[in-house]
Amino acid sequence: MRSVDLTAEARIRRAALEMFPTRGVGGTTVRAIASAADVSPGLVLHHFGSKEGLLATCDRYVVETIRRYKTEPLADGSLNDPGFLAQIFSIAPPILRYLGWSLARGADAAAALFDEMLNESVRMFAVAEEQGIVKPTDDDTARAAVLLTMQLGFVVLHDHLSRALDTDVFEMDGLTRVTALMMDILTHGLFDPVALQSTRESLEAATEMVRRERRDS
Amino acid sequence: MRSVDLTAEARIRRAALEMFPTRGVGGTTVRAIASAADVSPGLVLHHFGSKEGLLATCDRYVVETIRRYKTEPLADGSLNDPGFLAQIFSIAPPILRYLGWSLARGADAAAALFDEMLNESVRMFAVAEEQGIVKPTDDDTARAAVLLTMQLGFVVLHDHLSRALDTDVFEMDGLTRVTALMMDILTHGLFDPVALQSTRESLEAATEMVRRERRDS
């Protein structure tokens, strides 16, 4: 058991971390969190000030956890440390689930994380362009942003994807499977360039129609 | 004005449709919905039985609206009718916003829609494979599912994407911009095939490490 020797404060946060995404903020009561953490309701507010405070703490905790796991391996090459990876895979599911929920809610901390990831992505694109790996666009930030939402899509829609794949995509097996498929799609592409052109043209035509409609009314 | 001559029932549903995604189900009170629809709280429950009933009605309404707009143009070629497109663009924002929220919540109706879209996608892949446009995979359903979560990512993460692009991606301009970018990414791909291979290898190595770790403990 790992959760036995946790601080009461940590137990509360852990319980909240699991309950908020599944039941929603309104559906999660302070009493339920307290009961799940095996403490009194009063203690929850003693440690976190208010329910809102607890929510904000969870937001920050998750974002900072992700942030730590995202940068550490780059910093000191600890990607080769099995313990580190084991930690990622074992801790990840509740954290990822919360992150998805947090992003969908538009929580401030999650929004900040999104923006950081976007900056990182833009920077990587710039490097890749210099190396001639990808072609420059007239709208580099937008391309990076769209790519990011596509990559993060499965984090928010994990439930549906897990159902379709009959595997929890936040567990190790599903995670590697999804990652591999996504990398494949993003490397080779899927659509036919010819079909792309005609689709784009009909899209432009539709836009123009609507624009004219609006001007006339 | 279009909303003036709406039935009270329709006004309530419309108000709920806008409030649920922004304030959450717990944060949206029957009284607030009633006030926004300019009716009494009692009438809300008279028409929808309960708050839960109203929520379920909204879920179904949105899904059925999307379903209608998705199939109609294919059925009778009404894609050329400007009125139809104008309707899509003018109705879309609240509906799409609700859909994103609904998908993130894992609402039953949204889940059913997801599964339908997945089936459709699988079917399209099958046709495309016959025509030699895309290569077959050993995991066709999974590929279609991952693609679907990528495509739907922007619907759920519209807030962040809109912020990054400084445009409402549910409005006409943003919608066409995002669609074009996404089609481009999914057509040409982004990553370097060589880099893909090394990434995949390190991913496999990591997985193996974790697997060994777990077996030993």
Next chain:
DNA sequence: CCACCGATTGAACGGTCGTCTAGCTTTCTG
């Protein structure tokens, strides 16, 4: 004109929720 029926209201009820307070227990510290 009356009887009826759905739409609609507004007040009221029971319940639960977030929060506060006073006090008890444990741990740290000088």
Next chain:
DNA sequence: CAGAAAGCTAGACGACCGTTCAATCGGTGG
């Protein structure tokens, strides 16, 4: 070891929520 500080609990309070209900309004068919 005394006492302060922090951890923690039980109970209560006020607010607000979803829901109920009796009563009213407005139109429609007999």
